[in-house]
Amino acid sequence: MATSDSQVDVVIVGGGFAGVTAARELSMRGRRAVLLEARDRLGGRTYTKEHDGHPMEFGGTWVHPLQPNVWAEINRYGIETETFPVVEGLRQAVVSSGHLVDLSDDDVARAVEVLDEFCAPSMALFPEPYAPTWGPDPEGLGDRSLRQHLETLHVKPEQRDWVEAMCCLLAFGPLDQAAATEFFRTHALSGWNAGLAMAALSATKLVKGTRALIEAIAGQAQLAEFRLGATVRRVAQTGDGVRVEVEGGESVEASAALIALPMNVLNSVEFEPSLSLVKRTASQERHAGAGRKTFVKVKGDIGNVSVLAPEEQAVNWAVTYARSPQGTWLIVFSANPNRLPMTAFDDTAGMQEALQPLLPGTEVESIVGWDWANDPLALGTWCIYRPGQLTRVLPELRTTEGRLFFAGADSAAAWRSFIDGAIESGYRAARDIDDSLTG
Ligand SMILES: Cc1cc2nc3c(=O)[nH]c(=O)nc-3n(C[C@H](O)[C@H](O)[C@H](O)COP(=O)(O)OP(=O)(O)OC[C@H]3O[C@@H](n4cnc5c(N)ncnc54)[C@H](O)[C@@H]3O)c2cc1C
Structure with a gap:
């Protein structure tokens, strides 16, 4: 069953920040769009999940005024921000040559x-x-x-x-x-400036989570229809338009399509005609981001801590997220999850062992999070190019193919791999599509 093509200017594949921003921008330019998102929620690699009374960010979290696009959106919708991690009384340390070394402010x-x-x-x-x-x-x-x-x-x-x-x-x-x-x-x-880079990477987050921002953007996309649970399987360019087929038999026809998918999953959709060889190769070799971010509850109040560790360790950063006398929620980052001595994603004993070099004596009670690297709709975390990919891949990932336009944080011009980059790419794609439909 195909949606009436006369009603739809653009079909957008993917409902992360790139796709949703483009939907709003197109809508504000008077273009009708249908956005197809495979998950039961918008946000993609951002995912605010309420747990134990906290809005936990399983994916993208930090934003910064240096990131012009996301910051403009935050101001536009009056979204509240806060400093995180809390700096007062923060104990900073690094694991070096197997030993825990406390760091003064001067050391840092x-x-x-x-x-x-x-x-x-x-x-x-x-x-x-x-x-x-x-x-x-x-x-x-x-x-x-x-x-x-x-x-x-x-x-x-x-x-x-x-x-x-x-x-x-x-x-x-x-x-x-x-x-x-x-x-x-x-x-x-x-x-x-490295100090500013540190701040941009991890100093400010949204009080109610990234969900508040994506919902605000989606809420202004009045001419767009959002279809959740719609997994796109095939995108075919026809003589005068595009036909997008969804698992289960439905399809949408439109004048143009915006492909707002992660680079790593491009190949999970069949394109007719095929995408360029560079796009297909990039998707096959993937970017390098495949770490694991988890929220880990440990016994007691262990204070406000931020401990770093080099690659030989299974955990590379543990930072206090929320504290109470009963327990401390940590955010734990592992760049190489295969180093974790864990038999399952929520293996508390394995996580406890991995944390000992950073936080000796901690007792792990529970673990929550999302396994992005094994999520078929992401197949990775944020986009970090492999050596050589910048030159080989970036220009082509941004290149239009017939009536197919491309957006996503993975091919943004500036803050590539960040929420900001996704928004920037959504602006650009909507502008290009609108121009092409006008022209
Ligand atoms: C653990 C983690 C931590 C991060 N931390 C930060 C941070 O602190 N700050 C920051 O700025 N960024 C961070 N990022 C990166 C940031 O979240 C992403 O770069 C950005 O959200 C990507 O947006 P996007 O719209 O380009 O792609 P996505 O968010 O991946 O959106 C693509 C959408 O396409 C959908 N999709 C996939 N296949 C199909 C299909 N066949 N049919 C229909 N839909 C499909 C997906 O479900 C998804 O919703 C983090 C990411 C992760 C994973």
Whole structure:
């Protein structure tokens, strides 16, 4: 059964921030859109889940005024923000050479300076960080992994391990698979300043969760229809339009389609004619982001802590999320989940063992979260390009193919891999589609 094509200008595949922003923008330009989302909710790789009285963010969380698009949306809808992690009384530490080393504010300031040194190529490589371009690369830094670039750093062990832990948090995948340029780009976007980059990555979140923001955006998309539980299986370009087929037999016909899917799942949809070889290859080789973020409840009030650890550890960051005398909720990041001595996602004994180097003596009570790397609708976390992918993949992922337009954080011009990038790409795609339908 096909939806009447005369009613629909655009069919949007994917209801993350990119697709939903595009739906609103198209709607505000008088275009009718149908958005097809496979999950039973909007938000994609952002997911606010109420648990134990807290709005927990299983996916994307942090936002920052340096990120112009998401910040404009926050202001537009009057969404409340808060500082997180709480800085008062924060105990900071790093696991270095197997030992837990407490860090004073001065130690952290020096480590941030080392991160500036680590990111020194950012000025030459990304002189215009808000454009999808990069400078000349005579040294071939685009092919260098974060692991290789770390080998160039000769500083005190705890400073090196602090920077390595930061690399783990940025890459959220194996450091030999993540491109060093990903850190240079983030540094450049933060005014070529490591302190600001740290703030952009993890200092401000939305009080009621990212759900509040995506619902506000969707709420203004009055000409758009959102269909949840609609898994797209096939997208065919016809003579004068596009036909999108949904699992179960339904289809939608429109003048154009916006594909707002994660790069890693592009190949799970059949395209007729096929997508370009570069897009297909990129989807097959995937980006490197495949870590695990979980909320872990430990016994008692263990205080306000933020402990980092380098790649050899199974956990690379544990930070206090919420405290009460009965227990502390931590957010736990593991860049290499296969290092976790866990037999299942909620294996408390395994998590307890993994946490000991960072937080000796902690007793784990429960674990919640989302396994993005094994979620067939994401097949990964945030997009971190592999060495070489920036040059090979980025321009093509953004390129229109006939009546198919593309959006998503994974191919954004500036804050690629962030909520901001998803919104930026939604603006761009809606503008391009509107122009093409007008022209
Ligand atoms: C654990 C984690 C932590 C993160 N932390 C941060 C952070 O702190 N700050 C930040 O800015 N960003 C963060 N990110 C990244 C950010 O969440 C994403 O980059 C951004 O939300 C991606 O938006 P998108 O619209 O491009 O893609 P997605 O959100 O992935 O949206 C794509 C949509 O397509 C749907 N879909 C897939 N296949 C089909 C199909 N066949 N048919 C129909 N629908 C389909 C998916 O269900 C999904 O809803 C994090 C991500 C993760 C996973």
